[in-house]
Amino acid sequence: MVSERVSAALAPRLGKACAKELLTRASAEADRTGCSLADALATLPEVAEHLTDTQVKRLLDPEGYTGAAPALVDRELGERRGG
Numbered sequence: 001m002v003s004e005r006v007s008a009a010l011a012p013r014l015g016k017a018c019a020k021e022l023l024t025r026a027s028a029e030a031d032r033t034g035c036s037l038a039d040a041l042a043t044l045p046e047v048a049e050h051l052t053d054t055q056v057k058r059l060l061d062p063e064g065y066t067g068a069a070p071a072l073v074d075r076e077l078g079e080r081r082g083g
Helices: 004-014 016-033 037-042 053-060 069-080
Strands: none
Touching: 004 016, 004 053, 016 037, 037 053
16 A cells, blocks of 8 residues: 555556556565665666655655545535535
């Protein structure tokens, strides 16, 4: 789940398969070395060509994981309340 936002950002530029493969490589590197996924992604030139370190960190920030969830909850609650 963490990497999905990075994959979505890279896919239009590199294609879905390439974006997924880069994330697989970075995830394996992070697991092997104990570094963060952001740091592992930063070592890949294919990622650095398209995303800055700041962009990668923002995409991996847990605050962004909820996506449209708040709006969906508000809409559902509004419908249940007759709004």
